[in-house]
Amino acid sequence: MTLSPLLHNKITTLRNIYIWINYYLSSSNIYDMSKKAIALYFKTTNLITAEMAEEIASHFESKIILKNQMHLTEGTICDEYLFLEKGFMRAFAFDIEGNEVTTNFYSPGDVVFEVASFFNRTKSKENINAVTDSVGWYITYEQLNNLFHSLPEFREFGRSILVKGFSELKTRMLSMISETAEERYIHLLKSNPEIFQQASLKTIASFLGITDTSLSRIRKEISKK
Amino acid sequence: MTLSPLLHNKITTLRNIYIWINYYLSSSNIYDMSKKAIALYFKTTNLITAEMAEEIASHFESKIILKNQMHLTEGTICDEYLFLEKGFMRAFAFDIEGNEVTTNFYSPGDVVFEVASFFNRTKSKENINAVTDSVGWYITYEQLNNLFHSLPEFREFGRSILVKGFSELKTRMLSMISETAEERYIHLLKSNPEIFQQASLKTIASFLGITDTSLSRIRKEISKK
């Protein structure tokens, strides 16, 4: 089916409204709910005090990204530092031959943004979209810098997000270099089982650095044992 | 030859002194020289003004790391944020089978430290040593935080170092996933030719995610063309 762009927009808008209604109805107190998740998250980091968490959370705006909708498109500058509350998202790039390569998966609790584009204000080489209907809270680059400037605690938080992403990628690189595809698959299955409940095997395969064919073969081998 | 630890220390100390003398003699004005390189470097980042660069540089201490000497050993906490002025260094880890895997190379101008260990105050899983006699300037975690706290410009600098390392690793990961070993070799040769003048092919091979045997074969294939 091919919808006209106009019709597609209308449907998207309607779905948006529908999801918003469900989302708000799921909470007894709208105001209370709105920033609850993100404030709660800040508190659990042990970097930010309870009062400060509310203060910081108050600057975030909510956002809905429907399934398959783009959140960041390559060529544009990433200007949203998005805390993911519900749903599941995926970052991907294209290699020289035009194949999609999954560069990251995001689960609730993760901060979704493209580091280099966001901080250097350069065009992103990556795309990010929603794998399932997602809800998150974001601030812009400017807002983030203002908060960093005025709140040392939030600076610490920001740094820890960067460091976490960096060292996760280091671990992945080491496993890419020193493990076989089967070992990488088994480890991902153990460490991030949620990925296998949300993402397609094709996108997981490219995240593991193999083709979907190979992944299928590996799964068959394992199921034999 | 196996030297007694005592003798080895003495020789190391003597070499240290020798290098220091050469190093100082190479400059007409000792004080002037001492922090020149690092201050100059800060200025070229465009993040830090000239006066501020001198101020920041004044907090750094000099350090010599002789060829093959360890700068960071796994199991210890990285507490030096080291600006490399001269020489060449290498970070490496061991995989499950005990093979060395090169995780990074550092040339003059690079900041040498292990991100996760340094910022999280946790035991490093990586080692860093000097490939050639090296000279650098460092500050501790505490000093860095003090400077971050008092100098927004230096914070920006610190963030840009993190972001740079992160995005370089992302690029490397994409090339690991989407390119053949030969393509990765050719690209590294073009983008970082200095590595091939300093490091052994064995350590370069593990950086590229292949065995030294494969690298040798790839070099042969290319030389045929």
Added chain:
DNA sequence: TAATATACTTAGCAATTGGCAAGAAATGAA
């Protein structure tokens, strides 16, 4: 319900890469 698109699996063959072992070359120490 049937039709269509998408996701996943499977098979056969080709290309890449690894493992092992031997040899050549380069480096460093006595």
Added chain:
DNA sequence: TTCATTTCTTGCCAATTGCTAAGTATATTA
């Protein structure tokens, strides 16, 4: 220099992974 060590190359064979194409399963839409 000579000896020893390390680095690098080479050849052979095995294992892994990719490529193409076909087939099956699942989900979505008309």
